[in-house]
Amino acid sequence: xxxxxxxxxxxxxxxxxxxxxxxxxxxxxxxxxxxxxxxxxxxxxxxxxxxxxxxxxxxxxxxxxxxxxxxxxxxxxxxxxxxxxxxxxxxxxxxxxxxxxxxxxxxxxxxxxxxxxxxxxxxxxxxxxxxxxxxxxxxxxxxxxxxxxxxxxxxxxxxxxxxxxxxxxxxxxxxxxxxxxxxxxxxxxxxxxxxxxxxxxxxxxxxxxxxxxxxxxxxxxxxxxxxxxxxxxxxxxxxxxxxxxxxxxxxxxxxxxxxxxxxxxxxxxxxxxxxxxxxxxxxxxxxxxxxxxxxxxxxxxxxxxxxxxxxxxxxxxxxxxxxxxxxxxxxxxxxxxxxxxxxxxxxxxxxxxxxxxxxxxxxxxxxxxx
Amino acid sequence: xxxxxxxxxxxxxxxxxxxxxxxxxxxxxxxxxxxxxxxxxxxxxxxxxxxxxxxxxxxxxxxxxxxxxxxxxxxxxxxxxxxxxxxxxxxxxxxxxxxxxxxxxxxxxxxxxxxxxxxxxxxxxxxxxxxxxxxxxxxxxxxxxxxxxxxxxxxxxxxxxxxxxxxxxxxxxxxxxxxxxxxxxxxxxxxxxxxxxxxxxxxxxxxxxxxxxxxxxxxxxxxxxxxxxxxxxxxxxxxxxxxxxxxxxxxxxxxxxxxxxxxxxxxxxxxxxxxxxxxxxxxxxxxxxxxxxxxxxxxxxxxxxxxxxxxxxxxxxxxxxx
Numbered sequence: 001x002x003x004x005x006x007x008x009x010x011x012x013x014x015x016x017x018x019x020x021x022x023x024x025x026x027x028x029x030x031x032x033x034x035x036x037x038x039x040x041x042x043x044x045x046x047x048x049x050x051x052x053x054x055x056x057x058x059x060x061x062x063x064x065x066x067x068x069x070x071x072x073x074x075x076x077x078x079x080x081x082x083x084x085x086x087x088x089x090x091x092x093x094x095x096x097x098x099x100x101x102x103x104x105x106x107x108x109x110x111x112x113x114x115x116x117x118x119x120x121x122x123x124x125x126x127x128x129x130x131x132x133x134x135x136x137x138x139x140x141x142x143x144x145x146x147x148x149x150x151x152x153x154x155x156x157x158x159x160x161x162x163x164x165x166x167x168x169x170x171x172x173x174x175x176x177x178x179x180x181x182x183x184x185x186x187x188x189x190x191x192x193x194x195x196x197x198x199x200x201x202x203x204x205x206x207x208x209x210x211x212x213x214x215x216x217x218x219x220x221x222x223x224x225x226x227x228x229x230x231x232x233x234x235x236x237x238x239x240x241x242x243x244x245x246x247x248x249x250x251x252x253x254x255x256x257x258x259x260x261x262x263x264x265x266x267x268x269x270x271x272x273x274x275x276x277x278x279x280x281x282x283x284x285x286x287x288x289x290x291x292x293x294x295x296x297x298x299x300x301x302x303x304x305x306x307x308x309x310x311x312x313x314x315x316x317x318x319x320x321x322x323x324x325x326x327x328x329x330x331x332x333x334x335x336x337x338x339x340x341x342x343x344x345x346x347x348x349x350x351x352x353x354x355x356x357x358x359x360x361x362x363x364x365x366x367x368x369x370x
Numbered sequence: 371x372x373x374x375x376x377x378x379x380x381x382x383x384x385x386x387x388x389x390x391x392x393x394x395x396x397x398x399x400x401x402x403x404x405x406x407x408x409x410x411x412x413x414x415x416x417x418x419x420x421x422x423x424x425x426x427x428x429x430x431x432x433x434x435x436x437x438x439x440x441x442x443x444x445x446x447x448x449x450x451x452x453x454x455x456x457x458x459x460x461x462x463x464x465x466x467x468x469x470x471x472x473x474x475x476x477x478x479x480x481x482x483x484x485x486x487x488x489x490x491x492x493x494x495x496x497x498x499x500x501x502x503x504x505x506x507x508x509x510x511x512x513x514x515x516x517x518x519x520x521x522x523x524x525x526x527x528x529x530x531x532x533x534x535x536x537x538x539x540x541x542x543x544x545x546x547x548x549x550x551x552x553x554x555x556x557x558x559x560x561x562x563x564x565x566x567x568x569x570x571x572x573x574x575x576x577x578x579x580x581x582x583x584x585x586x587x588x589x590x591x592x593x594x595x596x597x598x599x600x601x602x603x604x605x606x607x608x609x610x611x612x613x614x615x616x617x618x619x620x621x622x623x624x625x626x627x628x629x630x631x632x633x634x635x636x637x638x639x640x641x642x643x644x645x646x647x648x649x650x651x652x653x654x655x656x657x658x659x660x661x662x663x664x665x666x667x668x669x670x671x672x673x674x675x676x677x678x679x680x681x682x683x684x685x686x687x688x689x690x691x692x
Binding site: 025026027090091092093094097216242243244245246250251252255256257259260261263264265266277280281284287288289290307 | 411413416418419422425426462463464465466467514519520521523534606609610611612614615616617618620658659662663664665668669
């Protein structure tokens with residue numbers, strides 16, 4: 001018996017390995033290989049790079065002299081100074097992949113010695129990874145925080161070691177130039193206001209909206225929810241938020257929740273998804289309810305991944321508000337300003353694109369999406 | 371169960387009530403929930419709504435059937451969610467040869483994963499929770515490596531049809547899950563293999579002494595669980611029109627265990643309730659559906675689910691004293 005089952009499992013194993021190793025794959029769609037290429041192209045594309053919309057104040061910026069009572073002056077491009085980069089989430093998300101690649105490319109371009117870690121959405125892991133990088137000799141850190149409140153221990157360690165921390169794409173608690181250097185990123189509240197405007201426009205103001213919210217407990221979800229609610233209340237008296245449920249920023253969850261909501265609220269004619277993955281799920285759900293996305297139900301979402309912008313171009317989504325992940329150039333510029341005389345402003349808000357039926361195709365052709 | 375008339379007061383003692391509750395509790399709860407849902411919102415009974423619930427429950431049911439078999443042997447299979455991710459990474463690679471072959475290859479991968487887990491449990495005598503935990507972590511990594519770590523849209527008409535078409539008003543996915551449920555029930559009740567499985571779950575040592583092919587049965591059970599999970603993975607990819615190994619199948623092992631436990635299969639092994647598992651999966655699906663449709667905040671939905679699991683486990687504990 002034992003011999004029999006051993007041979008059986010060995011045979012099955014061998015068959016599986018052969019399949020995997022010989023690589024006789026055939027993916028069928030001409031599309032799948034394009035992802036990495038297009039995001040690489042977008043990284044090199046000058047038109048796709050981040051632009052500053054507003055430094056929050058015009059006073060003197062934060063420099064190494066003023067940060068936490070003064071920290072040592074560094075030349076980050078001398079090839080010896082170690083810069084640490086802490087990424088919060090898996091690069092299976094195109095946003096994270098593009099962000100990491102942008103930081104890597106800019107570091108290489110400037111001759112910066114970069115070390116990096118990925119916390120895969122685990123804030124405890126991010127704390128210990130930041131502490132590890134400090135122990136490994138990182139003198140200055142760029143951090144993409146997993147959430148706003150969980151990085152206290154790591155920030156305290158960095159402060160004690162006189163290692164300045166620049167935060168990008170999500171905020172952390174504390175005050176600028178004391179607990180962290182500055183924040184570079186999007187205005188999530190404003191993004192949500194634009195989303196409300198677009199849905200109002202597409203429905204003549206009479207939208208019955210289902211909101212698919214992001215993962216609870218981070219400032220992106222909070223701001224993207226509040227911005228939408230406030231704008232609807234202030235400007236569109238006939239807009240009604242029929243339901244609001246979390247889709248955890250994931251396609252599968254977004255689809256499941258939307259399938260349920262379309263069943264119980266047949267009046268829903270608009271969806272606001274707080275990221276593109278959930279919007280893709282919502283579109284599937286609208287289809288399986290026998291309705292036409294773009295006609296019966298209008299969808300707006302935020303981020304600007306390739307698949308969603310394609311949907312905008314095809315008329316299945318009303319619009320997609322960009323969150324530009326190409327942080328490399330602005331992040332290293334901020335570090336250089338910090339160690340120079342200019343200094344860096346506490347809040348550097350970037351200009352985000354806005355993909356609509358008018359410009360989505362053009363943006364795709366020019367490689368502006370990721 | 372002899373009486374066709376309502377049992378007199380002398381028969382309504384506590385032990386008898388408990389036994390009735392254990393045997394039929396999940397079905398009664400399912401019917402009660404259905405009635406409440408229909409009263410709250412008459413459209414709950416509409417064909418469209420039933421269709422959506424069947425779409426959503428089918429993959430969970432597939433995985434839960436395999437899980438019920440594994441739990442019947444006093445084991446547990448935590449790797450099923452990762453097997454779904456593995457299927458999601460493999461299917462897009464081979465879909466150019468047509469959906470049937472791509473799904474078949476995914477099933478082979480599921481079988482290999484199951485064989486690995488089963489071998490660890492049966493031959494290396496590693497505890498099932500540890501053996502399949504290591505697979506759960508490792509296989510998702512493998513899936514992301516194969517896939518190149520990015521979500522891919524799926525446009526193959528065969529896969530999309532598996533995920534969205536129906537026959538006689540019932541989704542294809544639900545037909546497949548239903549057939550698998552019937553086959554699993556027959557396997558457990560009518561075959562030597564089924565009796566051996568239950569005997570091993572009841573007492574592995576005694577089964578071995580009695581000359582039962584313990585190791586072969588264990589490996590086969592984990593292979594079945596892997597194959598069912600891989601099929602569920604293909605369904606999820608087809609229904610979502612996207613293959614995303616980083617996110618698909620997350621928490622599926624827990625949903626499946628919940629369905630099995632709520633359905634009245636004890637975690638201590640030696641018993642498999644297939645029809646109960648079907649009812650358990652449907653019950654959890656409908657609870658989530660009702661709460662979501664009435665826009666109840668997710669935090670409360672989680673509390674309700676937790677309460678149900680506690681009640682179900684309490685009931686199945688009592689069953690041990692039968």
